[in-house]
Amino acid sequence: MQISETRYAIDPPTAKTLDTDGLRKHFHVDGLFAAGEIKLVYSHYDRMIVGSAVPSGKTLTLDHDDATGTAGFLDRRELGILNIGEDADISVQSTIYRVAKGEVLYVGKGAGPVEMSGHGRFYLLSTPAHHAYPTKLITLKDARRVEMGSRETANERVIIQFLHPEVHETCQLLMGYTQFSAGSVWNTMPAHVHDRRMEAYLYYDLDADQRVFHFMGKPDETRHIVMANEEAVISPPWSIHSGAGTGSYTFCWAMAGDNVDFIDMDMVPMEALR
Numbered sequence: 001m002q003i004s005e006t007r008y009a010i011d012p013p014t015a016k017t018l019d020t021d022g023l024r025k026h027f028h029v030d031g032l033f034a035a036g037e038i039k040l041v042y043s044h045y046d047r048m049i050v051g052s053a054v055p056s057g058k059t060l061t062l063d064h065d066d067a068t069g070t071a072g073f074l075d076r077r078e079l080g081i082l083n084i085g086e087d088a089d090i091s092v093q094s095t096i097y098r099v100a101k102g103e104v105l106y107v108g109k110g111a112g113p114v115e116m117s118g119h120g121r122f123y124l125l126s127t128p129a130h131h132a133y134p135t136k137l138i139t140l141k142d143a144r145r146v147e148m149g150s151r152e153t154a155n156e157r158v159i160i161q162f163l164h165p166e167v168h169e170t171c172q173l174l175m176g177y178t179q180f181s182a183g184s185v186w187n188t189m190p191a192h193v194h195d196r197r198m199e200a201y202l203y204y205d206l207d208a209d210q211r212v213f214h215f216m217g218k219p220d221e222t223r224h225i226v227m228a229n230e231e232a233v234i235s236p237p238w239s240i241h242s243g244a245g246t247g248s249y250t251f252c253w254a255m256a257g258d259n260v261d262f263i264d265m266d267m268v269p270m271e272a273l274r
């Protein structure tokens with residue numbers, strides 16, 4: 001079964017008026033990774049689709065969704081798939097890719113149906129595309145690693161970039177994940193915004209009884225959303241996107257918009273945060 005849901009773009013003055021339920025309704029994505037299902041959430045921020053597929057030993061095919069208005073899902077889109085479960089197979093254009101936990105399969109525009117099988121837990125990210133870049137399995141060895149932060153500020157981490165111009169060219173999808181050194185719990189602090197690109201986070205590998213406090217909003221009007229394991233959050237282009245965990249976790253970040261320049265960000269000075 002494939003379930004689609006649409007999230008409209010909310011402007012900063014409206015976001016400021018939202019209570020906990022309102023913030024969660026617009027930005028928080030739960031219910032992903034249901035066994036035997038493909039789930040898709042269509043965001044109007046840069047038309048990014050955030051979703052999941054859990055074949056549970058069977059095969060799930062991503063081929064069409066009414067939300068895109070095209071016959072085939074990938075007719076005018078590209079797709080990044082991160083496996084956060086067991087090693088599993090994905091078949092595209094008669095090629096079977098064995099995707100291990102922590103690897104990313106990029107599927108280019110026009111590649112046709114995507115068949116996912118086995119016991120993988122696939123996190124799906126898709127954005128509109130103008131060019132057919134090749135489908136490619138990107139392993140940890142191929143990915144680019146950027147070390148950030150320090151133990152003293154509880155944010156020592158490595159940003160592992162999979163869909164990045166220096167690793168594999170895409171139309172607009174930038175994607176990877178961030179892992180922490182033991183004891184470090186803060187991501188993306190000091191905070192930043194990038195009005196040219198929206199971003200989505202998936203928090204995972206978080207114990208069931210732990211939470212990440214995810215911060216969003218304009219820097220001078222911040223709000224928080226409490227995140228459990230395998231939940232995603234949509235970050236509008238005008239919003240900070242930072243979090244602190246009560247336990248250890250990993251998070252997948254993905255961006256889309258006007259450029260694919262990872263380091264193009266406007267840093268927010270601590271004194272500007274409210």
Ligand SMILES: O=C(O)C(=O)C[C@H](O)C(=O)CO
Pocket residue numbers: 148157159177178187188189194199241253255262265
């Ligand atoms: O740990 C971090 O810091 C990040 O991973 C930051 C995100 O990748 C990001 O916000 C990129 O714009």
Ligand SMILES: [Zn+2]
Pocket residue numbers: 192193194199241265
């Ligand atoms: Zn960012």
